[in-house]
Amino acid sequence: MKRIAVLTSGGDAPGMNAAIRAVVRCAAYHDIKCLGVAQGYEGLIDGIFRKIEVRDVGSIIQRGGTVLRTSRSERFLTEEGRKKARQQCDDRNIDGLIVIGGDGSFRGAWELQKMGLPVVGIPATIDNDVNGTDMTIGFDTALNTALDAVRRLRDTAHSHDKLFIVEVMGRHCGFIALQTAVAGGAEFAVLPEIPFDIGALCKKLKASRLSGKNYSLIILAEGVMSGYELQKKLAEQAPGYKATVTVLGHIQRGGAPSSYDATIATRMGAYAVNCLLEGKHGVMTGLVNGHMTPVPLPNTWEVKKRLNPELLELVKELSI
Structure with missing residues (x-):
């Protein structure tokens, strides 16, 4: 694992930048080069890569949104678009890709994983609807x-x-x-x-x-x-x-991430890099009972995450 890339996809969420920062700095700690992909899967298809150094991610931990920018890509839904994205990674000798986004982004990541590119997902969506993690970044x-x-x-x-x-x-x-x-x-x-x-x-x-x-x-x-x-x-x-x-x-x-979001984003970003180093890919960085856990990507959308029934009952009981 000598060179990795990171992108943000789908809707933006506070804490995405904290995750990017952790990915870049953890990669540098392990002497891995890191490239940032602008505008999500659209940028991956078009080859919009740039090298990101440790100093490039200074002071972004408290910023909302995503410095890499994001988009929703119709082209990536096609086989032709995915093949082009995969080729862009090959042309730059990318050994692994980290995708920061929700379950829709992970479906795309899984397609790249099936094409032979090691991928790790980081759950970032304000909806908190990704199965396999207690909390998503931004919620x-x-x-x-x-x-x-x-x-x-x-x-x-x-x-x-x-x-x-x-x-x-x-x-x-x-x-x-x-x-x-x-x-x-x-x-x-x-x-x-x-x-x-x-x-x-x-x-x-x-x-x-x-x-x-x-x-x-x-x-x-x-x-x-x-x-x-x-x-x-x-x-x-x-x-x-x-x-x-x-x-x-x-x-x-919008807005700066809360202490909680900045913390779990940092943990997840570093954990994603370590997953790639340890040969754990095709997974998402899940937070389960306070511990980081690799979750198979298909689990994130094949099982629907359920609301807490206790909270549902509390709304009824206490609103008298």
């Missing part, structure tokens, strides 16, 4: 960003006796919505994993009002519907409840 920061907004909105909701719908990210999973609801004391969480019941929501809101609570917060994962769609449904089913919608959007992706 903790995004959660705290959402929670900060919810706490501010609660002040206004209380002052004006308002009902707020807060739309958070989560196309196919409700990890951000669920944990924001628990930590923010919301009355209801609308999640992709749970069939939506407008009747149950209206019943909960009515019960809260009868108990003397004149304001409420609903946390909505974007994958279920938009906040404005839910606002319309409430107006139709419960005319007495006029909701105000706040869409947090992409602010959840």
